[in-house]
């Protein structure tokens with residue numbers, strides 16, 4: 198019986214068919230999807246903090262409206278992804294408890310501070326740019342609900358990336374001080390953005406299995422290379438330099454070469470020692486506690502409403 202179900206599952210994966218919530222799936226397939234989707238959702242929610250830091254200080258109403266829309270989008274992406282995770286049989290409050298207890302991760306990138314307004318541009322251009330590189334292939338992920346959530350999320354991410362690029366272009370072509378502010382932000386966000394794609398392939402614990410299950414369609418290093426290939430020419434148009442002196446076009450490879458990444462910094466941030474880890478989790482826990490009354494009110498309304506319907 199189980200062997201037959203495993204064969205059906207393996208056949209579906211091999212035929213590039215979607216696995217849906219009611220299909221049989223190996224426990225390990227379910228577990229790795231819960232791990233990845235939950236941590237993706239946590240990243241979106243925590244990712245609201247660095248940018249919301251600048252909503253009240255945006256330089257114009259137009260920039261404020263764009264930034265508010267983007268931060269609201271991130272919240273929506275998080276809720277979308279928690280819903281995708283729930284189709285695998287986990288509860289949202291369980292996942293949030295794990296985040297708050299440090300037992301589930303969120304993207305390393307959000308443990309860095311947003312020191313100037315130009316950081317909002319660097320995050321849009323580089324962080325959302327890296328997210329798009331990683332999320333477009335996820336639209337073809339073998340698990341249906343996750344792949345479908347990605348289609349909608351990728352459309353909104355491209356708006357996020359374009360507004361960041363345009364913000365940096367405006368600063369870069371502005372006064373010398375504005376150009377310097379944009380360059381400083383790129384200098385601080387480039388390497389952490391390169392780390393977003395995960396450890397090098399030979400240190401990636403999940404890649405082989407995730408690629409066999411067609412959850413991950415390209416390796417960490419492949420997507421990182423695509424990100425460098427896209428960012429280097431854009432930096433030239435922006436009139437900004439990437440803080441990696443080894444970046445240069447390699448005709449033979451048909452790609453840009455780039456310099457070594459400081460993986461000790463990456464593993465240090467994952468261990469909780471990044472510049473903002475404590476601040477991000479503290480703010481997240483406080484937001485959760487301060488929002489308890491909303492959850493209780495919604496739950497009691499739902500219960501009363503259900504009673505009214507005689508359910």
Ligand code: 3HC
Pocket residue numbers: 232233236237238240241244271302303304305306324325328331392393394395396400401402403404407413417467
């Ligand atoms: N930050 C934190 N943890 C990371 C990480 C990062 N940048 N990169 C890897 N890790 C963790 C992995 O989660 C894994 O730890 P775990 O076993 O406790 O989960 C460990 O490091 C080993 O890495 P692997 O390469 O083996 O792990 P994966 O196969 O899961 O690959 C990944 C990592 C590429 C991030 C993959 O999980 C993925 O594609 N996730 C979905 C995309 C995502 O989460 N993006 C977050 C970016 S933020 C965002 O999208 C918001 C946007 O609006 C900016």
